[in-house]
Amino acid sequence: MPHFSKPAAGSWTEHYPELGTRPVDYTDSIDPACYAAEQTAIFKKTWLNVGRVEQLPKTGSYFTKELAVADTSLVLVRGKDKRIRAFHNLCRHRGNKLVWNDYPGEEVKGTCRQFTCKYHAWRYDLEGNLTFVQQEKEFFDLDKADFGLKSVRCEVWEGFIFVNLDPDAAPLSQYLGELGKGLEGYPFHEMTEVFTYKAEVGSNWKLFIDAFAEFYHAPVLHQKQATKEEAEKLLGYGFEALHYDIRSPHSMISSWGGMSPPKDPSMVKPIERVLRSGLFGPWDRPDIEGLDPLPPGVNPAGHRAWGVDSFHFFPNFMLLIWAPGWYLTYHYWPTAVDRHIFEANLYFVPAKTARERLAHELAAVTFKEYALQDANTLEATQTMLKSRAVTEFPLNDQEILLRHLHKVAGDYVKEHADAAG
Ligand code: FES
Ligand SMILES: [Fe+2]
Structure with a gap:
């Protein structure tokens, strides 16, 4: 994996001074009073x-x-x-x-x-x-x-x-702002073959967003998804994003995606070679209008190694646009301070052949395996956060979007409380 340059300030995080670099307090993920405040200040106020x-x-x-x-x-x-x-x-x-x-x-x-x-x-x-x-x-x-x-x-x-x-509330387009505007024109309407997953997860809603807002964990937690040699290589490289953009309350991460198709076919499992598909999606782009050129908000760094952009529209909607021409959405619907319903939808241009359909199916089941690995970990995290043995946690530069999410959620709650007097 190539190395990607950080912005002039030296780190992504220091580029946004309002975020600070101190450890982050995760009481917001275990405190019932905080959850009640989020219900009113965030979920009853935002799009x-x-x-x-x-x-x-x-x-x-x-x-x-x-x-x-x-x-x-x-x-x-x-x-x-x-x-x-x-x-x-x-x-x-x-x-x-x-x-x-x-x-x-x-x-x-x-x-x-x-x-x-x-x-x-x-x-x-x-x-x-x-x-x-x-x-x-x-x-x-x-x-x-x-x-x-x-x-x-x-x-x-x-x-x-x-x-x-x-x-x-202000109109939707105003709320979605520049990040929304940059995606307009993407051929979402052509991608109508949908695979849906839904699961109740025993963690605070923000913890699952955390897990999908950084890829620092990917070479570790998901190492079994690659062949052994490839997994070791990825672990050695670590993860660096191509680009981050924060337009509060929303944010995005742009990532490398060299697996679709892989440079070297021996990097991936035999079934992926046969079906020409994998976690990063089908290897062949569908033949539709609107993918070339892509809207200006996609692959904002204009990088050749680009693979996926993940947009987080606050509070609970994530939209991932993949280089091979498909998209994925996540929703996190809280039901309690320590529970939420997670929904994932994969959207493809409808398959024209049986092989294309199997390529979609493989992407969908591979995705499910990943999501299970993530969800499982979150339940383990939630139980230990609850101990309050430690309340503050250090976040690195590749975890900038988490730092932002917890700050934004806290700011909404605080502003609402101030307005209520
Ligand atoms: S008709 Fe709906 S509650 Fe009576
Ligand atoms: Fe993950």
Whole structure:
């Protein structure tokens, strides 16, 4: 692996003086009061990505999104006017959850003409208007126009659907800022073959973001993924990023990716050679518009050895764009201070041949193996952080994005507390 140059200041971290270089306090990952503050100050205030437009292909398509962290469940639906709207998943009669199947806590999806409450059959149209009240005459001065579903801010960026529970939040494009702008035009809409993983992980949500915001651990924790000789070489080199960029509250890391295809085929396992694929994705780029040239925000260092950019849109959405022409998303949905639901989606241009399909499958299962190695480690970390035997931890220059994440989360909480007086 080649060596990559750091910025003029000498280190990435010192390039952002507000981050400091001191050890970082991880009490924010074990303290229930801190978690409660994050729920209010972060998850009820920022734009959250809840899915893609392809999940709502036609009028009446809907899905629900459980947002335990924000104490609600939402329903996302495409209306007759083709617009996508978000509502609290709550019936205006007596507060029953409106859309669910056998288990009230499980997310559901489908297509419908209207929503009917299971309790007393009040009905709502796709735009959220209350259209039918059972035994309406029994009510007192009830004007149906006043009892539509409670709506939530909803905006779409490059096909990604975002919601915001704060009615006063700045528009989505402003929130995503320069890092978002730099990705506009990437052919996300062409990559509609999706592989999905979901797991409940026994760690604070920020710890999993930490694990994906640095690759310092990769040659160590994931060494079994490469052949023995290659793993030893990678361990000897260590990891250096091509580039980091911080546009608070968001950030990105740009990384080397010499494995797709590998310089020397003996670096990789036989199945990868046969299927021309591996962790870094299929070796052959799909033949679509929009990958050459890439949008300006991708591979910002313009490096020949570039392999993947990982963008972290605060608080809990990661978007990874891979050199061979596919992308990956991560979401971390907190359910408690020491638990969260992790979701990963891999997106490819639909396979045209059986070999292409197997190349995608191999990338997807290889990815799952990696993610398990990470998740397992996090649960071990969480249990020991809880001991409070040590509360501050030294972070190196390749862990700059972690330092930034914990600072940003802390700043949101602090600003919110200050504003509340
Ligand atoms: S709670 Fe929905 S109709 Fe009564
Ligand atoms: Fe990892």
